[in-house]
Amino acid sequence: MSYLAQQQQGQDKEELKPKLDADPAGVCLSGGDWLPNGNASGWGEFISLTPERSEKYYQYNLQLSDTVGAFRKVPKTRHASCDTHNYSLPPFLEARVSVVISFHNEARSMLLRTIVSLLSRTPADYLHEIVLVDDASQDKTLLEELRAWLGTLGRPRFIFLTNKQRQGLISSRNMGAALASGDYILFLDSHCEVNDGWLEPLLERVSHRPNLAVSPVLDPIDPVTLRYQKGNEMLRGGFDWSLHFHWHKRELTNQELPETPYSSPVFAGGVLLMSREWFLKLGSFNANLKIWGGESIELAIKLWLCGGQIEIVPCSRIGHIFRRHHAFDFPLQYPEHPMEQELSPAQATYLHNSKIIAESWLDEYKSMFYALKPAARRIPLNHTSHQLQQLRRESRCHRFHWYLRHVSPELSSMLYEFAATGTLRNEDRCLHHAGVKNSRQQLILVSCYHDDITQWSLFRSTGQLSTQREFCLSVEVPLEVTLKPCLRTNDTASMSQRWHRMGTSLVHNQTHLCLDNPLKGRLELTACRWHAVSQSFQFALEMERQT
Ligand code: UD2
Ligand code: MN
Numbered sequence: 001m002s003y004l005a006q007q008q009q010g011q012d013k014e015e016l017k018p019k020l021d022a023d024p025a026g027v028c029l030s031g032g033d034w035l036p037n038g039n040a041s042g043w044g045e046f047i048s049l050t051p052e053r054s055e056k057y058y059q060y061n062l063q064l065s066d067t068v069g070a071f072r073k074v075p076k077t078r079h080a081s082c083d084t085h086n087y088s089l090p091p092f093l094e095a096r097v098s099v100v101i102s103f104h105n106e107a108r109s110m111l112l113r114t115i116v117s118l119l120s121r122t123p124a125d126y127l128h129e130i131v132l133v134d135d136a137s138q139d140k141t142l143l144e145e146l147r148a149w150l151g152t153l154g155r156p157r158f159i160f161l162t163n164k165q166r167q168g169l170i171s172s173r174n175m176g177a178a179l180a181s182g183d184y185i186l187f188l189d190s191h192c193e194v195n196d197g198w199l200e201p202l203l204e205r206v207s208h209r210p211n212l213a214v215s216p217v218l219d220p221i222d223p224v225t226l227r228y229q230k231g232n233e234m235l236r237g238g239f240d241w242s243l244h245f246h247w248h249k250r251e252l253t254n255q256e257l258p259e260t261p262y263s264s265p266v267f268a269g270g271v272l273l274m275s276r277e278w279f280l281k282l283g284s285f286n287a288n289l290k291i292w293g294g295e296s297i298e299l300a301i302k303l304w305l306c307g308g309q310i311e312i313v314p315c316s317r318i319g320h321i322f323r324r325h326h327a328f329d330f331p332l333q334y335p336e337h338p339m340e341q342e343l344s345p346a347q348a349t350y351l352h353n354s355k356i357i358a359e360s361w362l363d364e365y366k367s368m369f370y371a372l373k374p375a376a377r378r379i380p381l382n383h384t385s386h387q388l389q390q391l392r393r394e395s396r397c398h399r400f401h402w403y404l405r406h407v408s409p410e411l412s413s414m415l416y417e418f419a420a421t422g423t424l425r426n427e428d429r430c431l432h433h434a435g436v437k438n439s440r441q442q443l444i445l446v447s448c449y450h451d452d453i454t455q456w457s458l459f460r461s462t463g464q465l466s467t468q469r470e471f472c473l474s475v476e477v478p479l480e481v482t483l484k485p486c487l488r489t490n491d492t493a494s495m496s497q498r499w500h501r502m503g504t505s506l507v508h509n510q511t512h513l514c515l516d517n518p519l520k521g522r523l524e525l526t527a528c529r530w531h532a533v534s535q536s537f538q539f540a541l542e543m544e545r546q547t
Helices: 003-009 011-018 043-048 062-067 106-119 142-153 168-179 197-207 276-279 295-307 347-363 363-372 372-380 386-394 399-405 410-418 492-497
Strands: 099-105 127-136 157-163 184-188 192-193 212-221 235-241 246-247 272-275 309-321 419-428 428-439 441-446 454-460 465-466 470-477 479-485 499-502 507-509 512-514 524-526 538-542
Touching: 003 168, 043 106, 062 106, 099 106, 099 168, 099 465, 106 127, 106 142, 106 192, 127 142, 127 168, 142 157, 142 192, 157 168, 168 276, 192 538, 197 212, 197 272, 197 309, 197 538, 235 410, 272 276, 272 295, 295 347, 295 399, 347 363, 347 372, 347 512, 363 372, 363 399, 363 419, 363 538, 410 419, 441 479, 470 492
Parallel strands: 099 127, 099 184, 127 157, 212 309
Antiparallel strands: 184 272, 192 309, 212 272, 235 246, 419 428, 419 454, 419 538, 428 441, 454 465, 465 470, 470 479, 499 507, 507 512, 512 524
């Protein structure tokens, strides 16, 4: 039974009532009961004190969030067999769960719904505490008011932390984890709704394997309609050599059902549960990572390399609002550095964090990362790696090639798929896809340090020269170099998209002509001339020796 349900039936009910009663839209408890409306000091007034009202600020429908209530029913999204399965759970005294939520400028109704869903749908015996870290939000009284309200519940324990200065979610989660005292720790965003029975399937998996970390399947909640949808359990988490998160298709083995827990190279985003002791032993989230981004990839790599495993558990479902844009500003990272003119603070932060991951864990493969993200070379890092070296030594962590071989065949195959990859340089400029103009894809030559500089891959098997957005360098009659969506190789028109290397030239298969930049910024196909500088195109990373 959950806390709210227990409290509603038990003697603490009276204490809870004056606050939760006040919901003008009603507060629906787990059994579907609605408490009667009460005085104005409760939910209605509490949420009306959200200081900033614009939807742009939150990147979701605030008005709707304020009216759907602190608790609502959500559709059952997991497989029916998850309901009938008899979960083998650890004794609750050995599996106390601490939930850590860091938030920066979250709307009151949204944060509260996250908390109420936890209280309503988590078995009370296992929910040990909720740690709330207010990361310097604009709403200065929110945490105090929450304390006054939630503190009266008795159980679970609440810990409230306020950062006077913005620390970012990575440090904030670390601070929360350091103060937590449960056996397991769950990191959660502040705009989530846990679904019925979310915890039991996770606990069943981790209880017998102390080094296992698990993610639920995240069900998307639409930021405009707040509709709770079914997330996809046929995907594994991964990343590419730019260290960007990607989903990979999950293939079922013979015995496997869609609802069977499955191993994954990285977590399904940043929502994960693992032993607190194991998390601390791994050095928590890398403390050198700033503000937002990359921390769950970093944790996933170190976890696998240092003796852990990751699983996604489809019987556990947690709803999350996936926003299209960041709802917050990133602090300037390098105010004095010329790079700040080329990169936005958000880009600089993400690139900085990616560089830390590459430098910490990728070993010799970090050259792949730098080939794809040349701007990362210019990001300054101001810290030492003693702690990391110590962890790698003491925990006898594998080197990165072990991860490629045993954990992420997808990442590994990306190494062999290409004959060459990365930026494509001609003299001092790089070939760049600059979007669409007059309904034509624009191909230009720009500075190679442009942040979004296009990364090209020359596929070994097909000869296609593709951007990450799957546009291929093509030749149209009469001999015009263009960018077209990549065609399947069984399409005969795809012949116009095939290239091969001759030294540093790019030769078009059909015409035997070479890519040329004779007029600085105009791409043409001309007769191949050995050693012509205007025909010399170098990839950041050549996998094959140039003849
Ligand atoms: C995704 C992950 C998140 C984390 C992040 C990368 C999911 C569901 N979410 O977040 O867990 O891995 O990527 O770092 O997979 N916040 C702060 N301080 C800040 C900025 C954000 O506390 O300076 C809070 C924010 O209020 C939210 C959480 O951090 O609760 C994650 O941020 P987000 O929801 O804006 O970003 P999202 O969903 O892309
Ligand atoms: Mn989020």
